[in-house]
Amino acid sequence: MPQILMPRLSDTMEQGTLSRWLKHEGDQIHKGDAIAEIETDKAVMELEAYDEGQLTRTLVTEGTTVPIGTPVALIGEDVATESTPTPNVTAAGTASLAEAAAPAAPPAPPIPEPPYEATAPQADSQGEVRASPLARRLAREHGLDIEAIPGSGPGGRVVHADVEQAIADRGAPPAAAPWPAAPGPAALSPSAPLRRRPPAPTPAVGEEVDEIPISRIRLLTAERLIHSVRQAPHFYLTSVVDAEPLLAFRAETNAYLGEHADHISVNDLIVKACATVLRSHPELNASWGCTSIQRYRRIHIGIAVALDDGLTVPVIHDADRKPLTEIAREAHSLAEKAGTGHLSIDEITGGTFTVSNLGPYGIDHFTAVINPPQAAILAVGAAHPEPVVRDGQVVAGTVMALTLSIDHRVLDGATGAVFLADLKSLLEQPLRIVV
Amino acid sequence: MAENITYRQALHDTLRAELLRDENVLLIGEEIGAFEGSYKITAGLLDEFGPRRVRDTPICEEGFTGAAIGAAMLGLRPVVEIMTINFSLLAIDQIINHAAKMHAMFGGQVRVPLVIRTPGGGGQQLAATHSQNLEVFYAHIPGLKVVAPSTPADAKGLLATAVRDDDPVIFLENLALYNTRGEVPDDDHTVPIGTAAVTKPGRDLTIVAYSRAAVIALEVAHRLEEEGISAEVVDLRSLRPLDRPTVCASVRRTHRAVVLEDDWLSYGIGAEIAATIQEGAFDYLDAPVRRVAAAEVPLPYAKPLETAALPNAAALTRVIREVLDATGFTPRPTPGRTRLGDP
Numbered sequence: 119m120p121q122i123l124m125p126r127l128s129d130t131m132e133q134g135t136l137s138r139w140l141k142h143e144g145d146q147i148h149k150g151d152a153i154a155e156i157e158t159d160k161a162v163m164e165l166e167a168y169d170e171g172q173l174t175r176t177l178v179t180e181g182t183t184v185p186i187g188t189p190v191a192l193i194g195e196d197v198a199t200e201s202t203p204t205p206n207v208t209a210a211g212t213a214s215l216a217e218a219a220a221p222a223a224p225p226a227p228p229i230p231e232p233p234y235e236a237t238a239p240q241a242d243s244q245g246e247v248r249a250s251p252l253a254r255r256l257a258r259e260h261g262l263d264i265e266a267i268p269g270s271g272p273g274g275r276v277v278h279a280d281v282e283q284a285i286a287d288r289g290a291p292p293a294a295a296p297w298p299a300a301p302g303p304a305a306l307s308p309s310a311p312l313r314r315r316p317p318a319p320t321p322a323v324g325e326e327v328d329e330i331p332i333s334r335i336r337l338l339t340a341e342r343l344i345h346s347v348r349q350a351p352h353f354y355l356t357s358v359v360d361a362e363p364l365l366a367f368r369a370e371t372n373a374y375l376g377e378h379a380d381h382i383s384v385n386d387l388i389v390k391a392c393a394t395v396l397r398s399h400p401e402l403n404a405s406w407g408c409t410s411i412q413r414y415r416r417i418h419i420g421i422a423v424a425l426d427d428g429l430t431v432p433v434i435h436d437a438d439r440k441p442l443t444e445i446a447r448e449a450h451s452l453a454e455k456a457g458t459g460h461l462s463i464d465e466i467t468g469g470t471f472t473v474s475n476l477g478p479y480g481i482d483h484f485t486a487v488i489n490p491p492q493a494a495i496l497a498v499g500a501a502h503p504e505p506v507v508r509d510g511q512v513v514a515g516t517v518m519a520l521t522l523s524i525d526h527r528v529l530d531g532a533t534g535a536v537f538l539a540d541l542k543s544l545l546e547q548p549l550r551i552v553v
Numbered sequence: 554m555a556e557n558i559t560y561r562q563a564l565h566d567t568l569r570a571e572l573l574r575d576e577n578v579l580l581i582g583e584e585i586g587a588f589e590g591s592y593k594i595t596a597g598l599l600d601e602f603g604p605r606r607v608r609d610t611p612i613c614e615e616g617f618t619g620a621a622i623g624a625a626m627l628g629l630r631p632v633v634e635i636m637t638i639n640f641s642l643l644a645i646d647q648i649i650n651h652a653a654k655m656h657a658m659f660g661g662q663v664r665v666p667l668v669i670r671t672p673g674g675g676g677q678q679l680a681a682t683h684s685q686n687l688e689v690f691y692a693h694i695p696g697l698k699v700v701a702p703s704t705p706a707d708a709k710g711l712l713a714t715a716v717r718d719d720d721p722v723i724f725l726e727n728l729a730l731y732n733t734r735g736e737v738p739d740d741d742h743t744v745p746i747g748t749a750a751v752t753k754p755g756r757d758l759t760i761v762a763y764s765r766a767a768v769i770a771l772e773v774a775h776r777l778e779e780e781g782i783s784a785e786v787v788d789l790r791s792l793r794p795l796d797r798p799t800v801c802a803s804v805r806r807t808h809r810a811v812v813l814e815d816d817w818l819s820y821g822i823g824a825e826i827a828a829t830i831q832e833g834a835f836d837y838l839d840a841p842v843r844r845v846a847a848a849e850v851p852l853p854y855a856k857p858l859e860t861a862a863l864p865n866a867a868a869l870t871r872v873i874r875e876v877l878d879a880t881g882f883t884p885r886p887t888p889g890r891t892r893l894g895d896p
Contacts, residue, residue, distance in 0.1 A: 250838055250839040250840060250880070251835045251836050251837070251838045251839075252808050252836065252837050252838055252839040253839065254836075255836040255837075270881050271840070271879050271880060271881070272879050275879070277839050277840065277879070277880040277881055278808060278839040278880060278881075279880060279881030279882070280881065
């Protein structure tokens with residue numbers, strides 16, 4: 119009876135939420151069928167079947183969060199022959215032996231013994247903190263709160279390595295890590311906050327306050343932004359761009375493309391322009407790495423996308439080397455996938471610079487929080503009519519405000535200013551973006 | 554000086570040496586004289602020492618074990634051979650209610666300097682009734698001592714100590730060990746009862762085992778060493794008294810423990826070890842103590858099933874990896890195995 123286990127879908131995934139069953143008990147399953155949707159710390163992904171047969175049992179209900187490796191369903195030949203009430207999780211030391219030896223037992227063993235459970239109990243999001251005795255002792259000796267340390271062991275158990283990590287984190291600033299695979303401090307582990315007891319809300323929940331459960335994506339967004347604001351000293355540079363040539367260029371290009379390709383958006387032009395300018399300003403395509411500055415050789419531009427509940431940043435890899443039409447096509451596809459929560463891990467990792475565009479919402483100007491561990495993010499406002507001075511005359515123009523947020527640890531104002539000036543110049547002569 | 558001999562030879566040589574050393578030592582058991590022992594441990598001893606010292610008996614374990622207990626109470630030092638530990642069930646009343654109790658119940662007026670040698674273990678296709686590991690029955694009983702050597706050297710050292718001990722000693726052998734070889738000191742080598750041996754030091758995890766399982770544990774530990782996993786092996790050697798300090802000291806260093814035992818899981822030696830560790834090293838444990846034991850079935854006769862039901866190196870390795878994985882362990886690079894391009 120093959121078991122379907124909660125898979126590990128990303129490097130940092132420790133548990134997953136079975137958000138929706140796509141197949142149900144009694145359904146015939148074929149290899150490759152999507153049988154459920156799994157919500158991880160990063161995205162919603164489909165759980166594929168590797169076995170053929172009937173889905174005889176689903177072991178977790180929709181919305182349940184279980185550690186990776188936990189059986190979530192059983193696939194068998196026939197429902198009628200399946201009477202196992204629980205997944206056959208036996209003592210690891212004897213599991214295979216017991217199973218292998220089972221055929222040797224007489225057809226009706228006189229005293230059937232229930233399988234012995236030596237595996238860790240499942241994580242209990244509301245319960246006591248699980249920690250090994252060694253981890254507890256070490257935490258006590260170092261004056262650390264065991265409840266505040268994220269556990270990497272079975273069922274979220276805090277083990278020795280986790281406490282050592284916490285001690286190291288306390289002693290030194292967190293190392294930069296590639297977004298969003300591994301947040302620097304261990305405390306940012308996506309499983310950790312769920313185990314902590316939340317502070318009691320000030321007004322009583324009930325008549326006056328609705329309690330909204332925090333989704334994984336909301337939680338991750340929150341943790342990442344806190345990390346960024348706490349760690350990266352931000353400063354901001356704003357420049358107003360004459361948007362008329364850019365809009366004209368866009369209109370002309372789209373007219374030329376006609377029905378044959380995805381239309382190019384202002385944002386696509388900005389992404390391409392940023393990538394092009396970053397090529398000559400690698401100081402911004404970098405991360406603070408505590409002991410060194412990590413400067414990336416490749417340019418991967420993240421595009422902040424608003425979700426119903428949170429934020430995701432799909433990435434256009436090697437944007438400096440891709441033609442505008444390719445960037446437009448990718449950006450379109452990524453935005454669609456982001457909307458349905460079906461971005462793959464590759465599509466949301468590796469970004470080296472981010473563009474956040476609230477222009478479509480009519481915002482003239484804003485500042486963005488840096489997407490760690492990157493060194494800069496560009497906030498793009500709406501192109502809007504404004505009186506401008508041209509040749510000494512006040513005339514009607516169309517302008518767009520660009521605001522660069524920069525991690526001051528990595529670079530200084532003048533460097534950022536030159537980048538922004540070059541970007542402005544490129545956007546005002548948009549033919550240079552493509553040639 | 555040391556020589557490389559089999560476990561079988563070490564037992565034979567030690568019995569002969571003890572017969573020579575002390576005229577009160579005698580051997581008693583089924584087929585040990587004219588037939589030279591079912592496993593040839595006593596080969597040649599009847600010819601050398603005669604029927605007063607090397608006594609063939611009828612097939613009657615209770616009778617000859619009881620006779621040996623009586624002889625021991627009167628000052629002789631009998632070494633009983635019970636053909637396999639399975640047949641000791643026929644003598645279990647004599648062993649538990651007489652040999653183990655006399656000294657206490659008679660106010661210390663008598664000692665019972667008796668040795669019962671008997672092999673246990675499965676894997677020889679002897680079927681369920683002839684393949685058991687019942688040593689835990691005896692290890693449970695105050696008044697008995699139980700030893701279970703895994704190497705020829707310990708077989709010699711513990712047998713010599715057992716013969717000279719004034720209390721009844723169950724001396725556990727194993728069918729799968731008789732042909733194993735090892736260096737054996739050829740002087741008057743003894744091993745104290747109640748002392749475990751760290752047969753391989755290690756930093757990352759402790760494997761506790763005894764008898765045949767201790768040999769497997771050592772093999773697995775050496776193999777894991779090549780992967781950068783440093784496992785320590787504690788060979789218990791004595792099951793009663795149990796060397797709890799050595800076990801706990803090891804786990805306090807390594808923080809992780811796995812027991813490999815040939816007996817069944819429930820109420821087995823491993824259960825006692827796990828309890829010992831949580832009592833003596835609780836604050837040092839980073840993961841639950843795991844046990845790798847025989848499948849809880851009467852041992853099948855069919856070879857593939859028999860093999861599958863017995864704990865083996867693969868099962869031990871798998872459980873070790875699970876324990877290491879559960880505690881975020883990363884193997885350290887092994888010296889001399891650095892790949893090209895590594896800094």
